[in-house]
Amino acid sequence: MDRGTVGSASRGRLHVEIRHHGASAVVTVSGELDHHTADLLRESLEGCVDDGYARLVVDCSPLEFMDSTGLNVLLGARLKAEAAGGGVHLAGMQPVVARVFEITGAEAVFTVHDSVDAALAG
Incomplete structure (x- = not known):
């Protein structure tokens, strides 16, 4: 059951919006995720797990840039979510963001979906 947006915050060039969909938290990240803005996403993801939403769907479709800090x-969120019995699912990555995962090999440790709907259905 989608309860609408339950949280929204911005820091500089990054905006994070959280909504709940059943047992999942859908975290939409837009803008630029780098060492100046990463704490906002870290706090948001950790807050979801602390609130009992260990299955995190991160909507990356509006994310324009991400560096190694992101x-x-x-x-880190993946480790915390898995320790709580859940996981992190990435959805809708743009090529510039997907490239960071390809270069580092990190795509092997995440479940990646074409869309949020696909992530929620999985």
Whole structure:
């Protein structure tokens, strides 16, 4: 059941919006995820897990840029979510963001979906 947007925050060039869909938290990330903005996403993802939403769907479709700091935030969230019995699912990655995962090999440790709907159905 989608309860609408339950949280929204911006920091500089990054905007994070959270909504709940059943047992999942859908975290939409837009803008630029780098060392200046990464704490906002880290706090949002950790807050979801702390609130009992261990299955995180990260909507990357509006994300325009991500560096290694952003990747580290997602890897940390993955560990926390898995420790709570869930996981991190990435959805709708643009080529510029997907490239970070390809270069580092990190795509092997995440479940990647074409869309949020596909991630929620999986």
